[in-house]
Amino acid sequence: MKSLALATGFAAILASPLIAQDVKPMMVAFADGAVEDSLTGQAGDAAEGRKVAMGRKLGNCLACHMNADMEEQPFHGEVGPPLDGVADRWTEAELRGIVSNSKKMFEGTIMPAFYIDDGYERPLEKFEGKSILSAQQVEDVVAYLLTLKE
């Protein structure tokens, strides 16, 4: 019953409100480096966000940040400040801004913008026109960061 499965799958995509609502990478509205509205209109999933933050091919946040909550992982970087307690220092909107495009918050920072798909030079072909994370992954990471309280 392949055709029926395909047809229902297709219908489900059409009906899904999520896809229509994702804010496109270059359309994200920043105010003082912060992004007020969710990029997906959906709540982030903190457990998923923890995985995204840890993944070397995804957030790879540990490359630069120590994070006591990920103690089980070897090799935490020291290029950026430790992530411990970030939820005490930043609001949800600020964290969304920092993860989406930290250059709007920290001028000239080394931290990559995780939700832009244009404006960088000479990308490897396979990354051309792509953002490092998807809108939902950004929301998931933000939800995870909000759990980092001291």
Add this chain to the structure above:
Amino acid sequence: MKKYLVATAAIFAASLAYAGEDSTLAIEGEVFVTEVDAPEHMENVSTLYSGWTFRADETQALQLDDFDNPAFLFLDQAIDQWDTVEGSEGKSCSTCHEDVADFAGLKSTLPRVEDGELVTMTNLVNECVTDRMGAEPWKYSGAKMSAMTALIAHQSRGMTMNVAIEGDAAPFWERGKELYYTRVGQLDMACSNCHEDNYGNMIRADHLSQGQINGFPLYRLKNAKINTTHGRFKGCMSNIRATPFKEGSEEFKALELYIASRGQGLSVETPAVRN
């Protein structure tokens, strides 16, 4: 020619210790300059450190004794190559050059401008291979070329890095500087972000150095072969998800000159050892 005897000991690369900041790099009694005041043309760095400084104790140790340094296996291959006839003219390197030791002082002054063009040691070697020997050019970072340039650079070991950056070198140097500070790739970073702003910091499992090239070509435990400067530049660009320039390109040659000048005052260490 005398060959380098190398102990083919097993090498254990994995280690977390990198407490070697204060240690001295001395080989057979010869002490190398691994820390020195930065030259005046460097705006944001006051002290230069050799990449050796930032490596784990075990990796450092491999460079302290030529018998332990796996690079010398490759230098021995280059010594064989030195006497090997290649090409239509029936010549080898040794047909024209009496002793490779005569090349002392070359690595410390390259790249340099000749007839308006910036040339690297690789260019100079290939000029001999094609124009004088009548052979096909060697691949820029191929095994033959990496080993031969390492052997030639080794003749300058202990000498002070001293490339010309003024006069006709100036425009190339400016271009290299511009590339050094230009952000590239999906991660949108410049060489300076890691090697100027963050040397000494850990980036995940790596201890960031100043990205000096005074030890190149060098042996890496990671791929168990000789690695060239342009090969390393390529690797760093891919890591930030940028399309690398080609090895031997004008861009990488200019970058090489600029980075060599950022090491002005350090000793040549070729062949260095890295993880």
